[in-house]
Amino acid sequence: MNEKLAILGGPKAVTIDSSEQWKRPIDEEKKIVCDLIERGELSGAGFGISKEFEEEFREYIGCEYCLTVDHGSTALASAYYAVGVGPGDEVITPVAGYIGSYAGALHMGARPVFCDIDPKTLLMDPEDVERKITKRTRAINIIHMGGQVCDMDALLDIAHRYGLAVVEDACHAAGAEWDGKKIGNVGDITCFSLQGINPSGKPVSGGEGGVTCTNNRELYERQLIYCHLHRVGVTEELTNPAYRIFDSEVLGLKYRAHPLALALAKVSLKTLPYRNRRMRENREKIFKALRGLPGVEPVRDYEKAKPGGFYGGFKVIYNPEELGGLPIEKFVKAMRAEGAPINARLVSSSGPGLEHLRPLFTRGFDLWNHNRGPLGGEWCGLPPFKGYKKGDFPVAERMVNRVITLPAYIDPKEGFLDQYIEAFRKVTSHIEL
């Protein structure tokens, strides 16, 4: 084997085209969409395709209640409403997270409070969550980033001890499990996104859309009154006498999903177990090989976690000190030259990398004008907003340039993964690069 690196003019380690072989069932998608168009079922909720999809998703997750909405971020907003997040509250969310995950709480008048991450899992660090709790904390926003599952035992224990609600974001993680139970059937209320299209979109995808799952009737009903205007049967569903006074226009917001999106999502859901199984196998194969190499350290999964969904790819920690200080950019370039697609990226958003460094949080913002809103408003009992700065989250800030992301392969061509692994071996054994 010629060991000369491709970036220095040697032959490439990867000669097999990496393109994903798994194909979405487009004919099935076309049929279900055309059937809806022919039936004229292009609006509404609580019947037809929306009810069918909710029932199938509910059964898949194993929870009692499931509702669809138009986006993952509105699913989260409705969940914050359901648990009673409002002005003067604080919601703890990971700094290596995503604005769409806590924006619903912010617009509800609550202040997002960031917590640091664990350097081995890259997920929210339960110890830092506990440090960030104040008398104003109302909820913890757990994000299962990249399909990895957070430490649910530790986080639920904290939530119970302090009487906090848990709003889970499983937008990247449909099909992931904790201790044998699907995420969506573990905490108080869990949200999923249906954005994009497979295989690159959210694990269950239909273009745009969102889903919430809960086992708590009260939370389900609060979501109904919040944003399910004119859902078929909405008033009959309300058992809480305080909500039964509403007519079918409930509290007036309509965040419902488009039936065509749910039709696509219904087809997508069918292939999720297969895709998740294949992605887990491929991830483990790659991770097993990388564990024997210097400089590249697969992220750690908690013992009770079974990751799934894998939106954004498989994450590997890059330790340059084990590779003679080789900068991550050079490593990525060398891998790409070998024909191995990888990225250097801790978070998938197009923002500043970490949430606290958005101008929204370094400078603050008068969200509702007139010196009101949660990022400045002592008016609602919050302390003055100090603004975040570089240095506030030492772990996340250290890790932000130490993570590489590998595509979440489902069905790569025969022999591709072996060559992909070989590219890692070749590049990591040439630290003189």
Ligand SMILES: Cc1ncc(COP(=O)(O)O)c(C=O)c1O
């Ligand atoms: C972690 C996370 N939460 C929430 C969302 C919001 O989902 P949607 O785009 O469907 O509103 C996204 C979308 O990318 C996300 O990545």
